Each structure stands twice: as C-alpha cells, then as structure tokens.
Amino acid sequence: MSTGSDSWEKIVRGEIPDTHNVDWEKLRAYCQRLFISQGMPEDEAFIAADCLVDAEMCGVPSHGVSRTSIYLKRLQTKVVAGKFHPVVEKESPASVLLNAGNGMGMVAGRYAMQLAVYKAKENGSCFVFVNNSNHLGMVGYYVRHAAEQGMLGFATTSAPPAMAPWGSKESFLGTSPIAVAVPSHGEPVLLDMAPSLVAMGKVILAAKLGTGIPEGWALDRDGKPTTDPKEGMKGTVVPIGGAKGSGLSMFSQILGGIMSGAEYGPHVNSMWDDFVNPQRMGHLFVAMDISKIVDLDAFKDRLQALREEIKALPKIEGVSEIFMPGEIEQNMRAKRKANGIEISDVVYQELTDLGEQYGVEFTI
C-alpha cells in the first residue's frame, strides 16, 4: 500500500484498489455476533454494530469497523460493561441526567437520544445529559435518528485530549464533535463536525493504514506541523478558526463532561491503552419537536427550496456540485447499500483475526 495523502484520500473515498467489497448487512451481523461473544445482549450488540457499520456506509472509516477490535478488547477486559442498565438520576419535563453504568457509549447514546425524542414529543424539547459512559462512535448517528422522527436533534460529547486550547501547545481539549440534524423531504440535513480541521480519528486511521497525512492536519508534540500521523498522534490537531474551534471544544467538554458530572479532556482515560480505569465520558443529546413550532411539511417544503437555491448557485472552479450538510455521506450510504462497502486490506485482515480470537465464525 502506498503512503502519502493522495492514497489517504482514496482510502477515505473507498477508491483504492487493494480493498475487499463486503455486504453491509453481513458486516453488521458479523460485528453484532462479535459483540455478543463479549457479553452484550443481542439488541444492544446490534446498536453497537449498526453505529460502526453506518460510519463505514457514510465513508467515515475513522469511526467504522476498524474500531471493533478495541471495543471488543475493552469489553473482554471488563473496563467497559457489556450488560448495564442506564439509570435516570435527575428528571424534569424537559431535561434528564442519565447514568450510563459504564456501558458501551453507542448503546447509552441511542437510548439517551430516544429518551430526548420521547420527552420532546410530550413537552416540546428535552436535554438529556449522560455520565459514566464511554466512546460513542460517530455522533451523526444519533442526531439522524432524532431527525427521522421529526425532531431537531443535537449531540456532543466530552473527549480525551487531542487539541491544544488556543494559545497553548499542550494537548488538553478533545476533538469533540458537535452534530445537528433536521428532517427534510429526503434524507436529513445533518452537520457532524469536529472542532479541528480533521478529527484525531482520521490521524489514527492513517497511522494504522501506514499512510501519510496532509500538512495542516496535525502538529507534533513540539507544536510543529507534521505529515507523519504517528507524530501527530503524540501531538495535537489544529482547531478551525483558531480561538473559535478551541472555544467550541471547550463547550463540548463543559456540556458533555462537566455539566453531566462526567470527565473531560485530560481526565478522560484513553480508550486505546487503559484497560483498568473506565473512561467516564459524558455526552449531551437534545431533541426539539419541530411540529410544535411549525407544520412539519411546510418546514420541509421551505428546506427543499433552500436546497434548490444552494444547488443552483455559481460554483468555484473545479467544483461540480454544491452539497448540503451530510449529503456526501448520504450519497455514499446509498451507493454502499447497493454496491457493498470497500474495506481496506488491513481492516479486513483484522476482522478475520477477530473471529478466530473471539471464537466467532467469519461470515462476511
């Protein structure tokens, strides 16, 4: 496999030749069985597998099945609880604090967002804070489910350190995503963004795949630009808009971590090399029932008009189409549903090995 950012871009787009084409439902069923093998109930294992495979479908392999191995290891070592019961610690008509019982972040996230949706349907809107949780994968996954139920959905999370606060050179803030989505006549309009130019997940995947990274993505531990993802992993990623991206992450730590009673930034234990101390991550999920403010179809009509205006705008040179937030990922999902997902050699081999390791028949 060649190195360099060109190859990296091709991997992200699923265009490199040395990949395996796999069916998404088979891949999901296999991942589900792997999670069941480590003590997760069937339905919750399904959620975890669905979240990972959905990231692959969207063309976001950094949050996809390449993470199955680490999640399994965390379940096996019991630093993450396979069976757990989220507990409501505080509740008002439009806010909830949920203790995730150190379970899988994806399961806690899916439950928490659904609780926000139920309560928003009753009362108009709802904030659900989650503590005692773990890494929760691609955050767009949760807000999409809210939007599909007629909601404005929002989510963020605390995260381990990967980015320096503006003015510092020390990794302290997480590259916590913020995600927001609304329903449309087609797929939801969905923004899922890290406060850095790229998420640390992409740097980590590049290191795993042995590719380089473009300059501008990451700084090494001395605060100098690097194209080596392994050096970038030891250093920091660069915030968008300087103080602005830094401020966005600060608020993800405050809302996801501090307000929920969970941990943030440097106090979140590493998912990758700490199998003793739980991560104690926290999240925030918000749902707002659009139909209580405006007729949902009228809203979708106006959103459609916005979309058509955007599509008709004059483009800069080299751009063939202007996309709505989330549209590129949705196009990729449709394509991969129909034609299969391209999984890189490295990740495919890893999935094969996991079957042997955990005694699960490899069926993708």
Added chain:
Amino acid sequence: MSTGSDSWEKIVRGEIPDTHNVDWEKLRAYCQRLFISQGMPEDEAFIAADCLVDAEMCGVPSHGVSRTSIYLKRLQTKVVAGKFHPVVEKESPASVLLNAGNGMGMVAGRYAMQLAVYKAKENGSCFVFVNNSNHLGMVGYYVRHAAEQGMLGFATTSAPPAMAPWGSKESFLGTSPIAVAVPSHGEPVLLDMAPSLVAMGKVILAAKLGTGIPEGWALDRDGKPTTDPKEGMKGTVVPIGGAKGSGLSMFSQILGGIMSGAEYGPHVNSMWDDFVNPQRMGHLFVAMDISKIVDLDAFKDRLQALREEIKALPKIEGVSEIFMPGEIEQNMRAKRKANGIEISDVVYQELTDLGEQYGVEFTI
C-alpha cells in the same frame, strides 16, 4: 487616520490616539434618548442602547454605537416598529414561537431569552423561536443574561447574505453568530462567534473608518482575496474550516430563519439600504436550567478547576496568557467601566450629528 490592518487592530483594541474617552452610562443614556426620540418606549429604548453600549464595552465596536444611526433611520422611516407587542404564536411546556411584530431585534431578543429562562426554570429547558424581527446586535448579550440566571444559554439568528456556501462564489449565507454561555464563579464563560474568520460587521466598520483589512478576511465579488473592505463588502467573507463554517451558517439560517417562519440569507432585506421592506429576520434562543441537572455551585467549582488548568498550560511563543471564551471581552468591559470607552473620531462625530438631526441634547 492611517490605513492598514495595524491601525484597524488598534481601533478594535481602543488603542489609537485620535479617539474620545466617554463614560459608558452617559453614552447609554444618550443613545436611549435618541431611540426614545424615534418613538420607542423608555424601557425598550434602554434595552437597545444597553445592547449597543455593551458591545462597545466588550471591545466589539462593529456591533456598537456606530450602528445607532442606521437603527434610528430605520425607526424614523418606520421600516422598523418603535412600539410593538411580541405575540406568542405557539407554545408548549418547553418551546415557544414568538412573533416580534417587526420591532427592534434587541428588544425582541431580550424578551425572548427571558421567556426561555422563565420556562426553563419551570420545565428544565426551553427553545424560543422568533420571527418577524430585525437585526439584534451582539448575540452574546442575550446568552450572558441567561447565564447570569444560572442557565446554559444559546442563541443564533438568520442573517442577510455575506458568505458563499462552501463550493460556491456567491454571497448567500449570513455570517450568523452562534453564542453559548454558562455561569461561573466569576463572569460567564461565553463563546460568541461568527462562522466566518471575521464577521462582516468588522469589514463594514473598517470601510466606515477608512482602514484596510488583513488578507484572509474577505473575498471580492470574483472570489479573489482583498484587503479593501469596500470590495470585501461587495464580496464574501471566508468560512472557518471550509465546509464546517459553511454548515454552521446553514443551520443558523435553518433554525433562525426557516424553522421560525422568518427569512434567511438572500431573503433577508438589507438593514443598510432598504427602508421600505422589513427585514423579517428570525432568531432562536435556548435556555436550560443547570440546577435541574447538577448542583449549580458544584458545577461552578468544576468550571473553576477547568479554568485553572487552562491558565497553567504551557503557552506558545509570544502568548502571555491563555483566555477562557469571553474572558478578553469581560476584561475589556471591566476596564471600560472603570476608565471610559474609547470612541473613534468618526463615530464620535456621527453621534454628535445624530443629536442635532433628531433634536436630542448631546450629553456624553
């Protein structure tokens, strides 16, 4: 007055010599009387004046008293209603749709945020959407008031076109701010940011003051970088993080404009040269009662610990202190409360002229 970005930076920081030092309370009282002269009730004129002077105090002159003249002209021409009664169009326990009656945006904003706070105190959280409104000044003003009442506060707004969607060269999206704040043991931690590297307001003020702008702030109408703010005003400002800043603004248009039943981007009429058609802007204000999730003092204690950690981090060369979101503005406010506000020659003369024009005694 010299031109160039150096001079511009000094103006922003209130450091240039050809300025007038004025007392903030006198300035606010004078602006209040100007607004009263154009038909606003005393209390609402106070809110409008307070919002403008607060921006000056924070060192954000782009949203300060330099805008008094245009707001007055809009009141005088009755394209904005001086006396109006916001009407609740829809209401649930945790969401409200408010029709601002084409009144001043600052007044509608202050009322709407206060309504969100009241309902959040009762029910946990509340979204208040506002339609039929006008430009509302510095959005941080509203979330600060929410935070001072123990709330997580959030605000955004639709805005007239100033930025191209990522991939286009046409001004279409507003440089709509998003603002979020939480209370602390000291001043609120407050992020108030445009989705562009700088707000178009700063480009407009630079044009008014006859200074240049740094490269990277704006593109001309052909999509090329410019240091001439007048060319920048005809073109677009640059989004942070490319598609990310573009996506943030898209959601401000969707939430502030489309969901509220107001206008967005290209459909928002210009504040500067349309005195016939109302702007029909829309906003969103959200409040969430922190004490219903976590003990407020315990939250503030943990926020204080975060602040101390941030302050103690190693700094990059040339940085003397790492600031929390909003801290620079709060320091400036304290300094200007004590020592007065530096108002530029141009704006000072304009304020003097406004007194003559509207028959209000100049008393600053």
